[in-house]
Amino acid sequence: MNAVTQQEEKSARPQPVEEERQFVSPRVNVIESKDGYVLEADMPGVAKNGLEVSLEGNVLTITGRRTPVPVACLLYRESPTADFRRTFELDPSIDGGKISARIEQGVLTLTLPKAEKVKPHRITVS
């Protein structure tokens, strides 16, 4: 579980810098293969330009801003008004420079490849 660990305390408390902004945590799936990790996050209503993925040290932050709804009178709402944010602590084996992200129909897919040196190698006996 220590591979891509979520920093609960970071996402739970509002960030003081972002003055009182509220965030909701997107639901994610995390899968590890021998080449790296794949993180999928549900972020409905977030377009490509509303998405921010940042890496500071080994802390990865994903932020998604919802596309505002055109002017109409709201009758009933279940979806949260807050934007999405979640932080993850990355495994040291991940090559930070090679992380790639794409968003398709409200699903963010992050590919986090492992650094070459940590990938399992087969050593041929001569």
Place this chain on the structure above:
Amino acid sequence: MKLTRWQKPESWNVSPWRRVNSFRDEVDNLFNLAFGRLANLNPGNGQEAQLLEGWFPAVDVYEDKDNLLVKAELPGLRKEDVEIGFQNGYLTLSGERKQEQKHEDAETYRTERWQGRFHRTISLPCRVDADKIKATYTEGVLTVTLPKAEEAKAKQIPITVS
């Protein structure tokens, strides 16, 4: 002509749905408290939570002069996975999210995203023109546009002074 009692739009906020919803959140929290630890011990076993809760995608209802807009958060679906029905003033959204790809030789750490079937029925607050209902799907949000029936549109009544 039928006379319907005027209902303030604010009263939607205290609709039974809302109560059911916050109740669901409470139940979610309870289960998370009880099973959170278990799920953490067995990574990849988020399935039991899904069995207990089911998938209720969030639905918003908007209104403008001519249309009702129903928005549902359905990320990562394909067009053919969603079904929209309309009958007797009720809009039905149903469908299924299938597991997108099989990850061979992969280990799962977290499975929080919903999978499986969903079904929502929305009671519409006014009459709509059933033949002109349209639906679009962008950024994982399904938007159903329901043009109001002529008799449901707001009308200005001129006053004649004699």
